[in-house]
Amino acid sequence: MSAQKSITDLRLDGGILCLDFINTISNRKKIPLVDYLHHFKDVLQWYGHTGSLPAKTIHTLERLAKDYPQKAAVVFDKSIALRELLHRxxxxxxxxxxxxxxxxxxxxxxxxxxxxxxxxxxxxxGGQLQFNAPALEQVYWWLVKSAVDLYTTDKPMPVKECPACGWLFLDKSRNGSRRWCSMSTCGDVDKVTRSYQRAKKKSS
Structure with a gap:
């Protein structure tokens, strides 16, 4: 993997937390893979970007990571291993x-x-699920919960793979016809490509 990309520019097209985390690889069909995540602090920045953890919790985890850098590194490695496991x-x-x-x-x-x-x-x-103590590991515990919720939902929505970039997303369209992770990116690229191919056939 190479080159670092800005997390603040990362689109959240997955439709659920665990799929958005899987999609922290820029394009899974293009080698070398470009990863948005390189360190534990990147995972916390990603959570801030998604808005799925309160700022207070993120700040607490930042302090814990600073106090226990070796543990933070282990948790980061487990988070990335979980990402690839969930992708499969x-x-x-x-x-x-x-x-x-x-x-x-x-x-x-x-x-x-x-x-x-x-x-x-x-x-x-009302009742709310939470983890019983501040812990660095909760950055992947929340992903586990999200994935379990998706795998066991009573009202399943299709999980699809974008044919252009390999991102995974929930197809929430009424008729289940969504094909791309985003029409404004991969869908538009496909439209331009097909238009070019048609023009090339006509000119040949």
Missing amino acids: LFLYKASGKRPAPADLFQFNSYIGEAYANIEIAWVAG
Whole structure:
């Protein structure tokens, strides 16, 4: 992997937290892969970009990472390993295939860890899931919860792979006809490419 890209420029086209995390690779069909995430602080910046963690929690995790840099590095590596694991699992889901047993076993170990640390709190008159103590590991625990929610939902929406860039996204369109992660990027590129090919055929 090469070249660092700005997280603040990253589109959030996945439709759910875990797919947006999978899509922190710029283009999975283009080698060398360009990764948005290189360090633990990048993961925290990504959470800030998505708005899925409160600023107070992010600041707490920043302080913990500064105090325990070696642990932060281990957690970062586990987060990236989870990202690639989820990529494989949801590619299987997108194609209607059965996941590899080894991948399910690995994911179940993440689930066991995450759900051993989750609790219900009473917030603003209702129940809310949260993790029971500030921990660096919660940056991947939330991703595990998001992935479990998507895998086990009673009202499934198709998970699709963009044919242009390889990003994964939830097809929330009414008739399930969405093809691209984004019409303004990959869809537009495809339109221009097909237009060029038609013009080339006419001129030849």
